[in-house]
Amino acid sequence: MPVTIAIPGALRGFADDQTEVEVEAATVGSALNLLTDTYPELRHHLYLDANTLRNFINVYLNEENIRHLQGFDTVAKAGDLVTIVPSIAGGA
């Protein structure tokens, strides 16, 4: 089913400058896999290894962080929006 993935500005350059990518997927994990299969450079920025997101990467399904749902196994429905949101930190 069609799921839309919103690409943050910082990573857009690794996805042909697209703001959104639509994929056919039943779970958030498979949606992200399809995205990174198409744009392999994105995988390096999103994942620590095959199945672990980097600490400062958060993935939302609509309003909910998937860490608070079923992670990559979270079921996605047609029309759902997956958003990749980095945590922003720093300091002197």
Next chain:
Amino acid sequence: MITLRVNHLEAMRTHGEQDYPHECCGLLIGRFSGNGSKVVSETYPISNAREEEHKRNRFLIRPEELLRGERYAREKNLEVVGFYHSHPDAEARPSTYDLEHAWPTYSYVIVSVREAYAQDLRSWEMRADRTQFDSEEIVKGETSCR
């Protein structure tokens, strides 16, 4: 290159002074234009989410806050093009900690605040290979003020 209006510069300096001796932080909302340059339409202050004892030299923007800012921007047909934060009693240049947590493409504006008064303000952009920040030119209208 990042284009900022005088009121944006003033807003970031004022935020830094108000939150001194803690670090302030916020979003830069605007548009990416050609050649990786950005044009800021507005600053979007965010409450520093770090623990009280670490706010003097650390800031954190929670993903929920960033998401809220991104939605706000999207409603205006804009997007988040960078972030700003203050360095209380320190230089307006990125620390190693800044580098470890930065993202490519975005602008990182840092305002130095010494004894509650904002001083130097500079913008930086991290290289895609994450090795270092480069100084980014700040343009005020037609006038370059690097």
